[in-house]
Amino acid sequence: MNKVLTIIGFFVLLNTLTGQVLFNQSYHNLGDVTKEDAKYFDFTLTNAGTVNAVVLRVEEPYGIDVKFSKKEILPDSTIIVRIKYTPKKKEQFKKNIPVWVSVNNEPITFTLEGNALTFDVNEALQCPDFKIKKQEQELRSDLKIRVIDINTKKPIKDAQVEVIWDGLIYKKLKTNKSGETIQSLKWDNYYLVVNADGYGTKEQDFYVNEKNGFIEFELGEPTAEEIIAIKKDTVVQEVVIIEPNDSISTKELPVNLFTPNNVVFCIDVSVSMKQQGRLDLLKAAMIELLNGLRPIDKLAIVTYASSTEIALESQYVTDKTSITQLIQDLTAGGYTAGGKGIKKAYQVAKENFIDGGNNQVIIATDGAFNLDKGDKGILENVAANLKKGVTISVVGVKNEKWTVESMSDIATTGNGHYIHIQSYQQAKSVLMDEIKLNSRKK
Numbered sequence: 001m002n003k004v005l006t007i008i009g010f011f012v013l014l015n016t017l018t019g020q021v022l023f024n025q026s027y028h029n030l031g032d033v034t035k036e037d038a039k040y041f042d043f044t045l046t047n048a049g050t051v052n053a054v055v056l057r058v059e060e061p062y063g064i065d066v067k068f069s070k071k072e073i074l075p076d077s078t079i080i081v082r083i084k085y086t087p088k089k090k091e092q093f094k095k096n097i098p099v100w101v102s103v104n105n106e107p108i109t110f111t112l113e114g115n116a117l118t119f120d121v122n123e124a125l126q127c128p129d130f131k132i133k134k135q136e137q138e139l140r141s142d143l144k145i146r147v148i149d150i151n152t153k154k155p156i157k158d159a160q161v162e163v164i165w166d167g168l169i170y171k172k173l174k175t176n177k178s179g180e181t182i183q184s185l186k187w188d189n190y191y192l193v194v195n196a197d198g199y200g201t202k203e204q205d206f207y208v209n210e211k212n213g214f215i216e217f218e219l220g221e222p223t224a225e226e227i228i229a230i231k232k233d234t235v236v237q238e239v240v241i242i243e244p245n246d247s248i249s250t251k252e253l254p255v256n257l258f259t260p261n262n263v264v265f266c267i268d269v270s271v272s273m274k275q276q277g278r279l280d281l282l283k284a285a286m287i288e289l290l291n292g293l294r295p296i297d298k299l300a301i302v303t304y305a306s307s308t309e310i311a312l313e314s315q316y317v318t319d320k321t322s323i324t325q326l327i328q329d330l331t332a333g334g335y336t337a338g339g340k341g342i343k344k345a346y347q348v349a350k351e352n353f354i355d356g357g358n359n360q361v362i363i364a365t366d367g368a369f370n371l372d373k374g375d376k377g378i379l380e381n382v383a384a385n386l387k388k389g390v391t392i393s394v395v396g397v398k399n400e401k402w403t404v405e406s407m408s409d410i411a412t413t414g415n416g417h418y419i420h421i422q423s424y425q426q427a428k429s430v431l432m433d434e435i436k437l438n439s440r441k442k
Helices: 004-016 224-233 271-292 322-326 338-351 378-387 401-413 431-437
Strands: 022-023 027-033 040-047 051-058 064-066 078-085 089-102 108-116 140-149 160-165 167-173 178-188 188-196 201-206 212-218 261-268 297-303 306-315 358-365 391-399 420-421
Touching: 004 040, 022 064, 022 108, 027 040, 040 051, 040 108, 064 089, 078 089, 078 108, 108 322, 140 188, 140 201, 140 322, 160 271, 167 178, 167 271, 178 188, 188 212, 188 271, 201 212, 201 271, 261 271, 261 306, 261 338, 261 431, 271 322, 271 358, 271 391, 271 420, 271 431, 297 322, 306 322, 306 338, 338 358, 338 378, 358 401, 378 391, 378 401, 391 401, 391 431, 401 420, 420 431
Parallel strands: 027 108, 140 212, 261 297, 261 358, 358 391, 391 420
Antiparallel strands: 022 040, 040 078, 051 089, 064 078, 089 108, 140 178, 160 167, 160 188, 188 201, 297 306
């Protein structure tokens, strides 16, 4: 078994190092459609790796036709995946279309949903050709990143630059002797993590477009005060040295040490989460936790802003590729309505309760809860649900100091913890640390 796991792990590592295909989104709802409406949608696949990727095959359910603008995806290039559904009766439809790509270990599953109000029995099943609809030109710009010494202002050679895009590492770069590196990027928000030996690390979010193509980082030794702050703010991860000898355990959560988890994320997607790279850090944290969960663990995602939505129905963690894409697709906008989000998250947690397991809601936000006025019922709700076996922890993502008190009050009342994410390094460990604390067998 260990030999098989080693071989599988080698290929997973190989693909991680050389090939990675990302997509703009994996789900689209056409809404109400009539026979005159276009019944297709254009998804995209982007090759963020260093080797060519090839579309190997696609599974087309009844009524589905798929066309690719190209079958080969060169590094740093994008292809279009056009998916059409042709209804032959009035119906609500939801079609899952798996696509296998050479550099991915699992199929990429696209979902097309809608409600056919009318239909045409004579309508052709085939997708429209790409020549019929002119595709928008992909907007890209070069981003020049310069890294210099904060004291001497001299360039730093071989500084490492990680470009984070929607929670995943998109590119790993190194600076030249001039302290610079250049990368062509789509116009979008990115989160940059820069470090060099003996200089420490700096991070910043950055939006790339035609007028925004340069950023400079000044690196230097952290002061004694900064070192103390970092140590206080960093959660020490418990190291479990064990080789799983079953097909369920992960390295982080061996089944003999940790009970099954029923985790419900309650995610703040208000407009302020767009700022300072907060949503990127949160996505990175969620994806890192996802990778350590097991098929016996359940995961759900509730989002809140102007309204509350269930972004991911509670399900066993068996399709990590699709869940990763859903996390990457999360967007922010609207005002904050945390109380309603927490109520919905508790509802989902109770409906999927695991007897003898860790049943936990994790709120992630950058803001405060008004426990004296609009959100005054939150603490009573938290206390009531704790009696029913559901704990709650609160993650503050680059939040201000004045917000800590209300977050800590909720976590303490719910027998959980207040967790702070200020950096990418913290994002990659804090959620798994929290799950371990709550799910370890007594």
